[in-house]
Amino acid sequence: MLRKYANGWNLITLFILLFFALFILFPVVLVLNKSVYNAETGFTLQHFAHFFDRKFYWVTLWNSIKVTIVATVLAVLIGLPLAYILRRVKIFGSKAIQILIIVSYISPPFIGAYAWIQLLGRGGVITKFVNDTFGLNYDGIYGFAGIVLVLTLQSFPLIFIYISGALKNVDNSLIEAAESLGYSGFQRMLKIVVPLITPTLLASALLVFMRVIADFGTPMLIGEGYRTIPVLIYTQFMSEVGGDAGFAAAIATIFIIVTIALFLVQRIISRQYSYSMSALKPMEVKKSFGIKNVLSHSVVYVIALLSILPQLVVIYTSFLETTGGQVYTGRFSLQNYETILFNRDLSMILNTYKLGFFAIIVIVIIGIFISYLTVRKRNRITSTLDTISMLPFVIPGSVLGIALVFAFNNAPFFWTGTAFIMVLAFVIRRMPYTIRSSTAIISQISPSMEEAAISLGASEKRTFFKVVVPMMMPGVLAGAIMSWITILGELSASIILYSSNTQTLAVSIYSEVIRGNFGNASAYSAILTVTSILSLLLFFKLTGKKEMNL
Structure with a gap:
């Protein structure tokens, strides 16, 4: 019987399972254990009670959720129209623009934070120019607005990449039918395209959400008094080394529960919109004229410039x-x-x-x-x-x-x-x-x-x-x-x-x-x-x- 199950593939499966059990499950279980167990008192929920008793801590959790929701929504509002424009309108240099957007995505978010400090920090180039020119006292990019700006510009390319792929499977005959019924370009995108690509939109939004809520470097560099959970976990853990690590474990446990809950909610919602598409007549890129052409090029170029600006800044400086x-x-x-x-x-x-x-x-x-x-x-x-x-x-x-x-x-x-x-x-x-x-x-x-x-x-x-x-x-x-x-x-x-x-x-x-x-x-x-x-x-x-x- 033992020889029957001791074939090569079963042994490989067992080895990988042991690897995951030791290096993923075991560490996570230890975090959960340390959050509810004290060597002196045994099982306890005092760390969780401490977290929710102090406004500073639970407000930090709300800060993370708020930043993540706003950045995800803004990423969708930028990435979706951008992908649609590049798929429908002939834009000069579109291939180069797409590569620039991808380059902005693969760079770590904290580099974007650092670059924007150079531009809009207290001593930043743009900050000095604005304050000197208009006699203002702008104090810099720090706080909620700065975190959202950096994470939005860092995350929208992910929405763009996914949506660009999904738009290839949208049948253009549906859009043409809507156009013949008098729908404007915006109405066609909102009522025809968006419902068709909803599964992809939800999947990409979830990835953005998970990436933003877990980001440490950006809020650490420009958050200042605006703390998020990853920063709180880091600061609490570093201060707890050599002492009681239970509170840091409790914060981590709360964070794990929140992220898993959000992940499961997205999976449930995605199942309701799960379907496949096959475009018999794919969307075509058409040359545009007049104000529509000017606006399309302006929107694409401005977004592309803002996305690649951090990389240009760090190389220049x-x-x-x-x-x-x-x-x-x-x-x-x-x-x-x-x-x-x-x-x-x-x-x-x-x-x-x-x-x-x-x-x-x-x-x-x-x-x-x-x-x-x-x-x-x-x-x-x-x-x-x-x-x-x-x-x-x-x-x-x-x-x-x-x-x-x-x-x-x-x-x-x-x-x-x-x-x-x-x-x-x-x-x-x-x-x-x-x-x-x-x-x-x-x-x-x-x-x-x-x-x-x-x-x-x-x-x-x-x-x-x-x-x-x-x-x-x-x-x-x-x-x-x-x-x-x-x-x-x-x-x-x-x-x-x-x-x-x-x-x-x-x-x-x-x-x-x-x-x-x-x-x-x-x-x-x-x-x-x-x-x-x-x-x-x-x-x-x-x-x-x-x-x-x-």
Whole structure:
């Protein structure tokens, strides 16, 4: 009986389940346990009572929800019309605009926050100009408005990418019929297009919602007195190290409950709008004239400029000379690059690529096996495996960071601050990208290919490695590159887990901004931005695409 179940695929399934149980479920369970258990008093809800008794804490939760709702709605209001315009109106340079929008999405949100500080901070270029010109006393971008601005501009490209893909499946005959009935362009979009793409709209809005509510870097840099839950978790946890960590665990538990509840609500709503479309007559791009043409070009160009502006700012300021690292002299210089490349330890740059490389290897291996098991060997166990592998989409990075500290900060697993725990965090956080891409490609490969190989005498193992894996590689590599790009900018978990020996570019940028060393921060940000752009170009090269469909 034992030999019957001890075949290779079952052993691989068991190994991956143990991996997830040890490195995902076990840390999360420890967070839940620490939130309700005290070594002296046993089971207790005092940490939760403390959270809801103090207005400062529960208002912070409301702050997170409010910022997330507003940023998500604004992202939809920008991304949806933009995708529709580019799909209906012939815009000069549309391909370049789409690439610029994607580039703005792949850059970490905290770089956008830092760039807007350079523009609209208290000493920002635009702030100084406005105050000096109009005699105002504008105090900068900080607080609720600044957080919403940065996260909206960072998130709307995700809506745009998804909606652009969905619009390809909308049948143009429906729109033409509405036009013949006298519907205006806005009415056709609102009453015909939006209902048809509602499933995609809900899915992309959920991803934006989850990304925004879990963001740590943006509110930390420009929130000032406007605190959000990820910032509160970080500050409480860092102050609790060496003492009672129960309250930090309680906040993390509340956050997990909120995010899972929102995720489940979206899934329930999405099922009600679940259907497929097939466009017999796809939407056509048409040349527009007059005021409509001017407005369409103006809207597209302004949005594209605002989205790419943070990347342009950090690259531009990285070449400006500074005094003391904080005050720009206005002269161009390589001073910032000389400082970070020749007068400082290069370990944080090397760590980013080295740790990311090891993480990608693990992600690719696990992603290939999970996608194959969940599609070709589907059963209750592999379905459970598929569900657990998507948990990182729901668990915020800051929560994962403290969960890993709780689990592996004591003997015999004293891994906090090590390269192993950093790679582990990268793998857990960014694995879903590769799994989704790999699952999509394996679903498109006919089982007859494997059957033919086996009928010719190849073993199942040989068929998998010689036939299936090579056919999967385009999808696997596409997902791996997206995992790689997001690993480069990973901050929320890294800021909790890193040590001086495992500091990354993302942590370095954050640290330099906090210290006011804007020149160094710009140089680090430029390196990270250029690396992300090169990775995106590699994605296009490997997939043969000029656009991105997540």
